[in-house]
Amino acid sequence: MDMTVLNLAVPHLTATLGPSAAQLLWIVDIYGFMVAGALMTMGTLGDRIGRRRLLLIGAAFFGLASAAAAFATNPVQLIAARAVLGLAAATLAPSTLSLIRNMFEDDGSRRIAIGVWIASFSAGAAIGPVVGGLLLEYFWWGSVFLVNVPIMIVLLVLGPLLLPEYRDPNAGRLDVVSACQSLVAVLSVVWGLKRVAEHGPDAIAAAAIVAGLALGVVFLRRQRRLSDPFVDLALFSSPAFSVALAVNLAGFFFIFSIFYFVPQYLQLVVGLSPFKAGLWTLPSGVAFIAGSLLVPAIAARLRAERVLIAALVIAATGFAVLTQVDPAGSLATAVIGSVIFSLGLTPVITLTTDIVVGAAPPERAGSAAALSETSNELGGTLGIAVLGSIAMAVYRSAMASEPAAASSETAQATIGGAVAAAETLSPEEAGALVVAAQDAFTAGMQLTAGISVLGLLVTAALAAALLGRARSGPSREEA
Structure with a gap:
């Protein structure tokens, strides 16, 4: 909330x-x-x-x-x-x-x-x-x-x-040096990715990301030398843990990006008020709740790996529906697509979280839970940065050649800026600018939804190839 x-x-x-x-x-x-x-x-x-x-x-x-x-x-x-x-x-x-x-x-x-x-x-x-x-x-x-x-x-x-x-x-004792290293490393990477999402790639964002990754390497090397490490790297000796963590990151990569686009589409393309747009996101939220509660019963009857793979395919289907959103405002398409991908991604999040936490010994449950949540944050931030940048590039490219946006940098930057700029124009000019912005925004949203379809299907194929083998491989103790 x-x-x-x-x-x-x-x-x-x-x-x-x-x-x-x-x-x-x-x-x-x-x-x-x-x-x-x-x-x-x-x-x-x-x-x-x-x-x-x-x-x-x-x-x-x-x-x-x-x-x-x-x-x-x-x-x-x-x-x-x-x-x-x-x-x-x-x-x-x-x-x-x-x-x-x-x-x-x-x-x-x-x-x-x-x-x-x-x-x-x-x-x-x-x-x-x-x-x-x-x-x-x-x-x-x-x-x-x-x-x-x-x-x-x-x-x-x-x-x-x-x-x-x-x-x-x-x-x-808590290793303060490791705590500082992990904090600065994650913050640098997240800040750099958010800067890419908001302003596009530049030297400052690249420097922040590289610095964060470099400090992350230093952090990991330090953990190998400590008798009581800040993060138990032995957790990664479990193939199930590593594969589930990667699939979880991929799921949040795609879900956060579309959550960034759908509310804007409902308000700025369909034309709903913020409150009504919030109401129309409820079906997606209900689908998440229903999926979270149904997954355990389904997984009790079928192998978790099969449920996970099927869920990734269902999520890809939802994104495929979202590739059909219309610049004129297709409320039903946006809502139906959101409900389908919500039903698909919920089992992914539930099962991968269960695998990650279950693979850790009880005394390391906090560390495993933190790694799971960190993968959520990094996956979501990375998704907004990468897919958001792609959508913004599509938008800016379309608006750069649009006569109605030639005199407004804010209109060329975001659809929200275009709607705000339209308020200062004559009715004819305002209408042309808003329509152009809606077309450009929808094109970017359709492209990112299409990329998400391919990405989720590739993730499903990799999970099918790796996760079953990982779950049947040696246990953490045997490894």
Whole structure:
């Protein structure tokens, strides 16, 4: 919810706080940066101090930071509050997922629990725009952050009563040097990829990505020398773990990119209001929830590898439907395609997460959960950067030769800029500019959907070739 409601609140907080363009980008992006950079640190910290303890500490800071964000009086305060929110959020997913690993040792029960866990993410993403739209209809922009506070209070009250505590009894001290290396490495790569998505490839983005990858190599070499490593590289000796992690990254690569395009298509091409666009994303969210809850029952009757491969093919079918969206606005096509790929990608996320977490020993569950979540973040960021850049290149190429956009750089940059620029033109010029922008945006969306079809089919073929062999190969202990 917290990730989705902010997008609706941006116009309102912009009008009140008056952030600069750079400050607005940091308000939106700092949360994701801190989550991505801190996941591995928090997962390892939970193994050492206890998963429940870390969860409750994170919940307390998440509630406090939410209140601080709601009542921020200037952009700097809001950026700082969002940064703390990101750090606190980085404790939640690894802690809850690693607790599930310890609470449900039976494969079938654990798979059901992970399905419910993923369904909660889907429910939050689905109802976020609806709840945010209702709050913004009657209250000020800060109300979208206050929704978090009572939820965190409930967790702080019930957590100690209902949740068991787990930690690695033989864990050593947290290696601060490794924590800093992982944080800076992931942040550099994520920031570079986001810069590519927003501004196109340039020397600054390339330098950030290369620096992050280089520091990542230094980090991995350090782990090999430590007696109690920050990240247990022995996890990768399990072929099932490595293949599942790669398939999970590929799934998020494609799903995040299309989530970037569909809301814009619904609002700027179909012409829906933000609230109505949010309502029309609900079927996709419901499909995610349904898929998360149905996967364990299906996987209990069929081999998980077969379910995973079939799911990738179904997801590819959904993207194939999205290649047929129309510049004139085809609401049904966008919704149906989104529902189909949601039903397909949910088993991918559920099963790969189960394989990754299940392959780790209980004392390393936090580290494995953090690696799974980090692959989600990196896959999603990479997908937006790569596929978003391709779509933007298509858009800019089409608009560069469009007479109606010749006098406006913002119109040539994004469809949102074109719609805004059209408000200053005569009716005839405005109509021509908007139609041209809708054609260009839809062409870019169709191309990225087509690339996603091919990418998911290739992923399915590789999974068919590797995952069955990996699952039947030597266990982690035997390796």
